[in-house]
Structure formats: C-alpha cells, structure tokens
Amino acid sequence: MTPDAAPAAPPRPAIVLASGGLDSTTCLAIAKADGYGPVYTMAFDYGQRHRHELAAAERVARHYGVAEHRVVTIDLRQFGRSALTDDALAVPKNRDEAAMAAGVPVTYVPARNTIFLSYALAWAEVLKADDVFVGVNALDYSGYPDCRPEYVAAFQAMARLGTERTNFTVRAPLVHLSKAEIIRLGTGLGIDYGMTHSCYDPIVRGAGSDADVLACGRCDSCLLRKKGFAEAGVPDPTRYA
Amino acid sequence: MTPDAAPAAPPRPAIVLASGGLDSTTCLAIAKADGYGPVYTMAFDYGQRHRHELAAAERVARHYGVAEHRVVTIDLRQFGRSALTDDALAVPKNRDEAAMAAGVPVTYVPARNTIFLSYALAWAEVLKADDVFVGVNALDYSGYPDCRPEYVAAFQAMARLGTERTNFTVRAPLVHLSKAEIIRLGTGLGIDYGMTHSCYDPIVRGAGSDADVLACGRCDSCLLRKKGFAEAGVPDPTRYA
Numbered sequence: 001m002t003p004d005a006a007p008a009a010p011p012r013p014a015i016v017l018a019s020g021g022l023d024s025t026t027c028l029a030i031a032k033a034d035g036y037g038p039v040y041t042m043a044f045d046y047g048q049r050h051r052h053e054l055a056a057a058e059r060v061a062r063h064y065g066v067a068e069h070r071v072v073t074i075d076l077r078q079f080g081r082s083a084l085t086d087d088a089l090a091v092p093k094n095r096d097e098a099a100m101a102a103g104v105p106v107t108y109v110p111a112r113n114t115i116f117l118s119y120a121l122a123w124a125e126v127l128k129a130d131d132v133f134v135g136v137n138a139l140d141y142s143g144y145p146d147c148r149p150e151y152v153a154a155f156q157a158m159a160r161l162g163t164e165r166t167n168f169t170v171r172a173p174l175v176h177l178s179k180a181e182i183i184r185l186g187t188g189l190g191i192d193y194g195m196t197h198s199c200y201d202p203i204v205r206g207a208g209s210d211a212d213v214l215a216c217g218r219c220d221s222c223l224l225r226k227k228g229f230a231e232a233g234v235p236d237p238t239r240y241a
Numbered sequence: 242m243t244p245d246a247a248p249a250a251p252p253r254p255a256i257v258l259a260s261g262g263l264d265s266t267t268c269l270a271i272a273k274a275d276g277y278g279p280v281y282t283m284a285f286d287y288g289q290r291h292r293h294e295l296a297a298a299e300r301v302a303r304h305y306g307v308a309e310h311r312v313v314t315i316d317l318r319q320f321g322r323s324a325l326t327d328d329a330l331a332v333p334k335n336r337d338e339a340a341m342a343a344g345v346p347v348t349y350v351p352a353r354n355t356i357f358l359s360y361a362l363a364w365a366e367v368l369k370a371d372d373v374f375v376g377v378n379a380l381d382y383s384g385y386p387d388c389r390p391e392y393v394a395a396f397q398a399m400a401r402l403g404t405e406r407t408n409f410t411v412r413a414p415l416v417h418l419s420k421a422e423i424i425r426l427g428t429g430l431g432i433d434y435g436m437t438h439s440c441y442d443p444i445v446r447g448a449g450s451d452a453d454v455l456a457c458g459r460c461d462s463c464l465l466r467k468k469g470f471a472e473a474g475v476p477d478p479t480r481y482a
Contacts, residue, residue: 074315111363114403118359122352146403154402158395162355162387 013129014171015040015120018069020056022225023135023174025196026186028064030173031133033189038067040127042120045073046109052204052213056197063195072119093201093218113146114155117170121159124168133171139178149175179228187234194237198225203241214241254370255412256281256361259310261297262439263466264376264415267427269305271414272374274430279308281368283361286314287350293445293454297438304436313360334442334459354387355396358411362400371408378415378423390416420469428475435478439466444482455482 014036016028020043031039041064043057054071061069113136120132136147145151149172156170174182186193199215199222206212215222217240229236255277257269261284272280282305284298295312302310354377361373377388386392390413397411415423427434440456440463447453456463458481470477 072316075313110366111359111400111404114362114400115356115359118352118356121355125351145405148402151399151402154395154399158392158399159352159355161389161392161395163352164386 009035011038012036012131013038013040013127014131014133015042015124015127015129016066016133017041017116017120017135018043018057018061019135020053020058020060020196021135021198021221022179022186022193022196022228023137023182024057025060025135025191025193026174026182026189027133027135027171028060028066029186029189029191031131031171032064036131039064040123040129041066041069042116042123043069043071044116044119045071046112047075052197052202056195060195070123074115074119093216095220095223111146113144113151117155117159121163121165121168124165125163128165130165130167131169131171133173135174136172137174137179137182138176147175178231179224180231183228183232183234187232192237198222198238214239216241250276252279253277253372254279254281254368255372255374256283256365256368256370257307257374258282258357258361258376259284259298259302260376261294261299261301261437262376262462263420263427263434263437263469264378264423265298266301266432266434266437267415267423267430268374268376268412269301269307270427270430270432272372272412273305277372280305281364281370282307282310283357283364284310284312285357285360286312287353288316293438293443297436301436311364315356315360334457336461336464352387354385354392358396358400362404362406362409365406365409366404369406371406372410372412374412374414376415377413378420379417380419388416419472420465421472424469424473424475428473433478439463439479455480457482 012035014031016024016031016039018024018028018041028039028041041057041061043054045054058069113134117132117134124130124132134152136152138148152170152172152175156168159168160166177185183193197213200219201216203214203216204212205214215238217226222240225238226236253276255272257265257272257280259265259269259282269280269282282298282302284295286295299310354375358373358375365371365373375393377393379389393411393413393416397409400409401407418426424434438454441460442457444455444457445453446455456479458467463481466479467477
C-alpha cells in the first residue's frame with residue numbers, strides 16, 4: 001500500500017436469508033447497494049416439496065458474487081402440518097385476497113422464520129457480523145404471524161440478549177412495502193427477476209433442469225407475484241404454465 | 242363414561258428440552274410433579290463430540306414414561322468455534338471459579354439455546370402446547386449469555402408474536418437456583434441422578450456401552466456438578482474416572 005492510499009473502508013459483513021424468491025433477492029440487491037460487504041447468503045433445505053427454490057437461491061447468490069452461499073439442512077418435515085412440507089396437504093389454488101387474508105394459511109410452516117433467523121444468528125456470531133437481512137413483508141404476508149414488524153423487533157431484542165452480538169440487527173427493508181413497490185425498487189437496482197422463483201407448486205416439464213420449471217400461476221405466491229408486476233407496471237418475466 | 246364420573250382434567254401438554262443432564266432431568270421431574278401431561282421430550286444431536294449425552298436423554302425419557310421422545314439432528318458443527326463441537330479445540334480442565342466466570346467460555350455453542358428453543362416452538366405449534374421447560378441456570382451458567390432470565394423472557398415475547406401460540410411460555414424453573422439447590426430439589430422429587438450425564442469430555446472404557454462411560458471429573462461441568470452435590474450434602478452417584 002502506498003502512503004497516500006485512502007484508508008480501506010472497514011468491513012461491514014452481512015448475512016442475507018436467501019430463498020431464491022423475489023423478496024429475498026431484492027434484499028440481497030439492497031445489501032449490496034447499501035455497501036455491506038462481505039455479503040453471505042444462507043438458504044435452507046427444509047424438505048420443501050420442490051427443490052427449484054434451492055437452485056434459484058444458488059443461481060442468485062452466484063450472480064451477486066457473494067462471499068459464501070451456505071445451505072443448511074433442517075428437517076421441518078418431521079413437524080408436518082404445512083402444505084409446503086407435507087405431501088398429504090394440497091397447496092390452495094386461485095384464492096381471492098379475502099381468502100388469503102383470512103387467518104394463517106395451510107402453507108404456514110411452524111416457527112419457520114424463527115428457526116431460519118436462529119441459524120443466521122449462529123452464523124453471525126461465528127462471522128462476527130451484526131446484520132442479517134430477511135425479506136419478510138407485512139402487507140402481502142398472507143397471514144403469517146412471523147412476517148410482522150413487531151415479530152422482527154422481538155427477535156432482534158432476544159438475539160442481543162442471547163449472544164455476544166449486542167448490536168445484532170435484523171434488517172427487513174421490505175416489511176412495509178407492497179409487492180408492486182418491492183418490484184419497482186428491485187427493478188431500479190437492476191434485478192433480473194427472471195432468475196427468481198416464487199411458486200409453491202411448480203410444474204416441471206421434461207428432465208427437470210431449470211429450463212423446464214414453470215410457475216403454476218394459481219397458488220397464493222404466484223397470484224401475489226403476478227398482481228405485483230401488474231401493479232408496478234413492470235413486465236413479468238416469470239414463465240407460467 | 243358413566244354419568245356420575247368426574248370430568249377428566251383438561252390436558253396440559255408440555256415439552257421438556259432434555260439433554261440427559263442433571264438440570265434438564267430436574268425440569269422433567271418438575272413438569273411431571275406440577276401435573277403437566279402429556280409430557281414430550283426433545284433432544285438434539287448437534288454433533289456433540291460424545292454421544293453418551295443422547296443415550297442418557299433417552300434413558301431418562303423412558304424412565305419417566307414420556308408421550309414421545311424426539312431427537313432432532315442439527316448440524317451446529319458447521320459453525321465450528323466451540324470445544325463441544327469442534328475437535329480442534331480442547332475442553333478446558335481444572336479451572337477455578339474465577340476462570341469459569343471470566344467471559345464466554347470455549348465450550349459456548351453459537352446461538353445454541355435459541356436454535357433449541359426454536360425447534361421446541363415449532364413442535365409446540367404442532368402439538369398445540371403452550372409450555373416448554375428448559376433447564377437454563379443463571380447462577381452456575383459459566384458465562385453463557387443464553388442462560389439468563391432476561392434472555393428467556395425475550396424468547397417468550399418473540400415466540401408469542403411469531404406464532405399462533407399467544408400464551409406460549411418458556412418455563413425455566415431452575416434459572417435462579419444454585420446447583421446445590423437444584424440437586425436438593427430433584428432429590429426431593431425422587432430423581433436418581435445416577436441416570437444423568439453432565440461431563441463435557443467423558444472417558445469411555447471398553448466397548449462403549451453405557452456401563453463403560455466415566456465422567457472426567459475435571460471439565461467445568463464435572464466441577465460444578467461435584468461441588469453441587471458436596472454443597473447439597475447429597476451423595477454424588479456420578480462415576481468419575
């Protein structure tokens with residue numbers, strides 16, 4: 001280093017919970033744009049009925065050149081009771097917004113965000129990182145109690161007391177945004193949402209490579225996504241069945 | 242049921258986090274004595290260096306006839322950084338109390354209790370149970386931040402916001418007791434502490450059956466246990482090497 005070199009900016013490590021979906025990909029782009037670095041991504045193999053979500057998470061992490069993309073295997077399937085992990089329960093289709101808003105849906109996975117954030121907290125301790133980004137969203141949250149801002153604040157308070165990371169912060173930059181606002185924000189950050197995957201019940205054609213995965217277009221997640229692009233006035237790059 | 246039969250007491254399901262150690266076994270005996278039922282136990286296979294803890298947890302659960310004993314496999318080893326999961330770090334021996342009290346020890350596992358309680362919360366949602374017992378202890382806690390009462394209260398607050406269990410309660414009946422007080426309490430409840438296992442670094446002689454596992458007598462956990470029995474004036478049934 002030459003004597004007149006500018007001092008290097010101190011590292012601002014951050015972890016982004018990455019599902020390969022629209023929201024978490026927007027969080028990752030925000031963390032990058034806000035100057036966090038090194039940025040780490042953490043995805044969860046929790047016995048989802050489909051694995052395309054994990055492929056999308058890895059694709060997005062690679063695209064953004066993260067320092068490390070970690071996949072944690074956790075067995076939420078043993079707890080059953082969600083259509084996302086339990087083959088005996090059907091993913092609901094073509095529900096209107098009133099039906100989506102009426103209580104906790106069958107796609108709810110027990111304590112999912114709490115378990116995900118707890119693993120991120122463990123990794124944050126090891127990395128000596130204080131910031132974890134999570135794409136939870138209270139407006140389009142379809143009735144999940146663990147997507148509300150008061151929940152996020154309570155997790156942060158608990159984490160600061162339970163670890164050495166007394167400045168630990170859960171960053172939920174999308175929590176008050178509508179899906180359309182998220183899409184506009186992300187589009188402004190240059191995100192290609194064609195990389196991302198939201199469908200709860202994708203249709204696989206052919207040999208199962210990424211090129212053969214189509215969104216069902218009728219589950220809650222697809223319906224919210226479609227509506228978001230329409231309201232944002234942004235062309236929807238999703239390939240629907 | 243005959244018309245004059247007394248109405249059945251409503252079920253009071255509870256989950257006890259069970260490590261096979263002295264504290265969690267005392268919690269299980271307290272839950273039973275307080276009339277909770279059905280009682281479920283949850284143990285974690287988190288890549289501990291020794292497996293005798295899991296054998297002890299199962300032995301204790303069987304002894305108390307729990308409704309279900311569940312072992313959740315989680316990979317905390319990938320986070321390294323603790324002598325309990327990382328083979329490259331040695332378990333400290335023969336430390337005095339000043340050394341034990343000086344900061345977070347090398348046996349700390351990142352966010353361990355947060356991850357454990359999160360899984361218990363997920364199971365509680367499925368079982369529709371409101372009570373989770375955990376044997377954390379602030380007095381003899383050897384510097385673990387996630388053993389303090391303010392941490393326990395913060396976890397409970399977060400859990401009530403993040404799930405449908407709005408009366409969820411973390412019961413930590415040992416949190417203000419000394420090891421000697423715990424041992425006196427448990428002895429009064431008829432616990433045979435010979436079933437339990439506390440050592441961080443046990444010595445295995447012979448083929449590795451339970452009969453061949455001896456406590457090292459020199460790790461923090463053994464030292465606190467020995468001192469507890471001595472102070473309680475209760476004979477120590479532990480077999481030390």
